[in-house]
Amino acid sequence: MSTTVLATFYRCGVESVLTGFTVVLLPFCSLGGAISNMYAMLLARFKMFPEVKERGMASLPRLAAFTSEHSHFSIKKGAAALGIGTESVICVKVDERGKMIPSDLERRIVDAKQRGLVPFFVSATAGTTVYGAFDPLIAIADICRKHGVWMHVDGAWGGSLLMSRKHRWKLNGVERANSMTWNPHKMMSVPLQCSALLVREEGLMQKCNQMQASYLFQEDKQYDVSYDTGDKAIQCGRHVDIFKLWLMWRAKGTVGFEAQIDKCLELSEYLYDKIKDREGYEMVFNGKPQHTNVCFWYLPPAIRCMEDGEERRRRLHKVAPIIKARMMEYGTTMVSYQPQGNKVNFFRMVISNPAATFEDINFLIEEIERLGQDL
Helix, strand or coil: CHHHHHHHHHHCCCHHHHCCCEEEECHHHCCHHHHHHHHHHHHHHHHHCCCHHHHCHHHCCCEEEEEECCCCCHHHHHHHHCCCCHHHEEEECECCCCCECHHHHHHHHHHHHHCCCEEEEEEEEECCCCCCCECCHHHHHHHHHHHCCEEEEEECCCHHHHHCCCCHHHHCCHHHCCEEEECCCCCCCCCCCCCEEEECCCCHHHHHHCCCCCCCCCCCCCCCHHHCHHHHCCCCCCCCCHHHHHHHHHHHHHHHHHHHHHHHHHHHHHHHHHHCCCCCEEECCCCCCCCCEEEEEECCHHHHCCCCCHHHHHHHHHHHHHHHHHHHHHCCCCCEEEEECCEEEEEEEECCCCCCCHHHHHHHHHHHHHHHCCC
């Protein structure tokens, strides 16, 4: 199956950024991007210390993994599940846009080595959950190569931008990664679950996970046994969820996916342009968002005249939850909110549905103002 899907990538014009990857599709695991990220960490550990398969963690030195402060929680969850431990995941500082700072990554790798740890895994993010930021993959790849560390790209949210000729530059450098997570069930609207892991080294999944159960995975079958994906993965029985992606790709084509993704980015830019200078709105960070995540505060009239301080932040922290609750009560719309670092609750509008229109964006703005006017 991996050969077939890789050929599909080639035919669809994505080969320029995916050349050299073996595509190991994991939608049959029904666990999404979190399990794909864990598989990447599993492979990185096995690649550096293959003896772990038989002898376990007790045979290894203390490992260290690195990811950004804004990365997905599944990186730490994977470390916990694999027995590496969450304390072994070292968080790297990000800039004001939420992108990993390469100089801090290298500083932390060097520091870990000096403390007797063994750096083995770096997870860069292509489309962070909150800000939609894309880490500088080229600079990160240089550091990983310099220090002999596995480079993984968590592209669960932003990886589908590879389909867009206009936006794929945001993933420049992904072709140098050892592995990449990609979730077609996000930006491409493939039904849940559909997550893929792309691995550069062919055969590594088999070496890492294969148990050579001859009663299931016979080597003398009449077809190419490389299509037996069960012995590459932890799970054996699973849904054939890859079929959903194949059907949708056949129906829409790469051009159709590209148009869908470009439209979502266009709608998010429209929302940003409408509110960045609009009274009552304040952007969480300066500049256009890199992805479809538009992060902002709505300031009710009673707060706008207040000086910045603890009392203003305390009141503002309550605004987004109340407005969202009212949205749900009225059944008109719904927007996520969350705090981030020292920033109080703000709205995070993520546009991933190509059926949305400019009129929908206008309605959203008006609805936020209607529901928050009296706060």
